Amino acid sequence: MRYLIFILALSIISLAPFFGQVPIELSNLTNNSTMDYKLFWDIRLPRVILAFFAGGILSLGGLIFQSLFKNPMSTPYTLGVASGSTLGVAFAIVFGFSSLLSLFGFLGALMTVIVLFTLTLKLKSYETNALLLVGIALAFFYNATLMILFYISDESQSFEIIRFTMGSVDVVGLEHTLPIVVASLALLLLSLSYKKALKLLLTSNEYAYLKGVEVKKVNTILLIAVSVAVGVCVSLTGPIGFVGLIIPHIVKTIQKKSAEQLMMPIFFYGGVFLVVSDLIARNLGTNTDIPIGIVTAFLGGPFFIYLIIKRK
Amino acid sequence: MLQIKNYSDKILKNISFELKPNQNLIILGENGAGKSTLAKVLCGITPSSCVKFEHQNLNAFSAKERTKLINYVPAKLSIFDEYITLNEYLNLSRLHSLLEAKNLLKILELEALKNKSCQSMSSGEQQLTMLASAILHNAKITIFDEPTANLDPQKSRDIYSLLKSNIFQSKIIITHDLNLAHKLAYDVMYIKNGYVDFLGSSKIFFEEGNLSDYFGTSVQKINNTIMVNL
Numbered sequence: 001m002r003y004l005i006f007i008l009a010l011s012i013i014s015l016a017p018f019f020g021q022v023p024i025e026l027s028n029l030t031n032n033s034t035m036d037y038k039l040f041w042d043i044r045l046p047r048v049i050l051a052f053f054a055g056g057i058l059s060l061g062g063l064i065f066q067s068l069f070k071n072p073m074s075t076p077y078t079l080g081v082a083s084g085s086t087l088g089v090a091f092a093i094v095f096g097f098s099s100l101l102s103l104f105g106f107l108g109a110l111m112t113v114i115v116l117f118t119l120t121l122k123l124k125s126y127e128t129n130a131l132l133l134v135g136i137a138l139a140f141f142y143n144a145t146l147m148i149l150f151y152i153s154d155e156s157q158s159f160e161i162i163r164f165t166m167g168s169v170d171v172v173g174l175e176h177t178l179p180i181v182v183a184s185l186a187l188l189l190l191s192l193s194y195k196k197a198l199k200l201l202l203t204s205n206e207y208a209y210l211k212g213v214e215v216k217k218v219n220t221i222l223l224i225a226v227s228v229a230v231g232v233c234v235s236l237t238g239p240i241g242f243v244g245l246i247i248p249h250i251v252k253t254i255q256k257k258s259a260e261q262l263m264m265p266i267f268f269y270g271g272v273f274l275v276v277s278d279l280i281a282r283n284l285g286t287n288t289d290i291p292i293g294i295v296t297a298f299l300g301g302p303f304f305i306y307l308i309i310k311r312k
Numbered sequence: 313m314l315q316i317k318n319y320s321d322k323i324l325k326n327i328s329f330e331l332k333p334n335q336n337l338i339i340l341g342e343n344g345a346g347k348s349t350l351a352k353v354l355c356g357i358t359p360s361s362c363v364k365f366e367h368q369n370l371n372a373f374s375a376k377e378r379t380k381l382i383n384y385v386p387a388k389l390s391i392f393d394e395y396i397t398l399n400e401y402l403n404l405s406r407l408h409s410l411l412e413a414k415n416l417l418k419i420l421e422l423e424a425l426k427n428k429s430c431q432s433m434s435s436g437e438q439q440l441t442m443l444a445s446a447i448l449h450n451a452k453i454t455i456f457d458e459p460t461a462n463l464d465p466q467k468s469r470d471i472y473s474l475l476k477s478n479i480f481q482s483k484i485i486i487t488h489d490l491n492l493a494h495k496l497a498y499d500v501m502y503i504k505n506g507y508v509d510f511l512g513s514s515k516i517f518f519e520e521g522n523l524s525d526y527f528g529t530s531v532q533k534i535n536n537t538i539m540v541n542l
Contacts, residue, residue, distance in 0.1 A: 070392040200404055202393035206357050206386065211404065211449070212379040258395045 002255075009272040013052060016275050017044040020282060042173055049177045050236060051169040051278040051292075052271035053184040055243055057233045059270020060184075060263060061226040062244030064191060067202055067259050068219050069132055075244035076230040079135030079223075083142035084112030085234035090146055090161045094153045101164075102235045109231025112138065113224055120220055131223075166291035167240035169278050176236075183232040184267075190225050191263055194218060199260040240274070240293050246300045247273055253307050273300070313482070314382070314453055316354060319362040323349045325506040331453065336483045338493045338514070340526075341503035347486045348387065350503065351455045354484070355384035379407050383451035387458045389438040391430045398433070398441060399426045405445035416444050420470075435462040443471060447479055455484040460492055468492075490531060490538040494518050502526060 017040060018024055028036035061076035088108020092101050119134055150158055171177060197218045200208035209215050247270040251262055277295040284290060314331040323346040331337060341347050352358045356370050356378065363370040365381050402413040417423045420440060425433060430441060439462055446454050460468045472492060475483065487493055493500065500517040502510035510517060523531050532539050
């Protein structure tokens with residue numbers, strides 16, 4: 001059964017770039033003078049790659065945050081990284097840096113990471129919950145600042161900000177997917193290298209400490225790594241909510257293994273989930289794509305609730 | 313070997329003592345007197361510069377070195393991830409013991425629970441699990457926080473025999489179980505309102521006159537067994 005699902009998922013992501021509102025002639029894919037060639041290599045394929053790796057980062061990030069904070073509701077957005085990124089993008093839109101949206105988005109996320117990191121140094125050893133509260137407070141502060149930007153922006157700028165916050169995996173050109181591919185693979189490898197420490201942390205911080213884990217150091221490294229990867233992700237896709245919360249829970253409920261053994265599957269199925277969501281978003285038959293955030297919530301929400309009810 | 317000097321915080325007041333090599337210690341005291349607080353200071357969970365191991369500050373040891381020296385078994389098993397099994401938990405605990413987790417499971421008759429999730433075990437099973445984990449960790453000093461709480465008489469007895477055996481190196485045992493304390497016959501420390509009120513041999517502490525000083529009429533010694541008067 002597990003293999004069947006895996007093979008199905010694999011075929012979905014490999015077939016995904018071939019489907020869209022405009023059908024593609026397979027024989028044109030090697031002929032770079034055709035429209036189909038451009039459509040496939042410059043738009044569809046980069047889009048699928050972006051969706052897959054964004055889903056991977058958000059889901060794995062969710063798993064790691066839930067493990068470190070020992071809180072099943074934590075997601076990479078809990079610490080305000082996404083809000084920081086959104087604020088950066090809104091700033092760029094309002095103050096005329098529209099060509100540098102991704103850069104500003106990333107800087108917003110980075111600024112949040114630096115604030116959080118400075119605060120971690122001030123916190124005592126084991127107060128991850130305090131950090132969580134700081135993150136939530138930070139998110140409120142960012143939202144208030146965002147409101148100011150909305151207030152002083154004109155109509156088209158406001159629309160552009162709103163559209164960004166809905167999330168999208170639009171990208172043109174394979175080379176633009178490079179940052180997210182690098183960020184997500186780096187995060188995956190780093191997390192896998194901390195597998196043992198993470199498993200000890202999944203019991204309790206005290207137990208991990210007694211078994212020789214440098215709790216604060218490991219927490220800080222993983223926290224920063226996830227935040228930076230999410231920063232890269234959000235600056236490209238906008239804040240796509242919900243993925244980081246539901247995918248770890250769904251995979252855990254189905255596979256019934258402790259979190260550190262599920263890093264690969266959660267990364268993979270998180271990616272598949274966003275690819276499928278995007279496939280639906282751009283094939284519903286309307287003239288424009290539906291924002292992907294709407295699809296993830298519509299698709300994931302009911303299934304998530306079903307799983308929670310079924311398991312009790 | 314393990315030394316704490318002039319330690320004070322919100323609960324504990326001016327605590328000093330030294331645990332010598334091969335010495336075992338029982339810590340007694342009312343609820344809220346500061347016993348578990350002291351345990352967390354001694355094992356480094358609450359960092360302090362007042363704790364030394366063989367004249368070197370405990371926080372100066374590397375994390376790996378420290379695991380060889382000291383381990384703490386809390387009163388309750390706390391595990392966040394609901395899918396961690398007994399077997400996985402014990403394998404995580406195995407640091408300095410030559411014993412294999414699977415052999416220990418056989419000895420403690422826990423084999424049937426091996427693939428059960430730790431969270432879904434009964435409190436007695438969890439208590440045994442933590443003890444097994446401490447055996448596999450095999451630190452020079454192990455601090456037990458109420459090892460016989462939540463146990464049925466049979467299991468209390470099993471745990472008494474484990475504590476009495478020489479499977480652990482040095483032990484510090486926090487307990488309310490006076491009979492256990494009396495039978496183990498280790499040196500006793502009595503903590504009252506954050507102060508060390510008594511530190512001495514088991515023999516002196518469990519003299520009848522002394523018992524009524526510390527516990528009033530609530531405790532009686534009958535046939536060399538300490539009984540709680542209800």
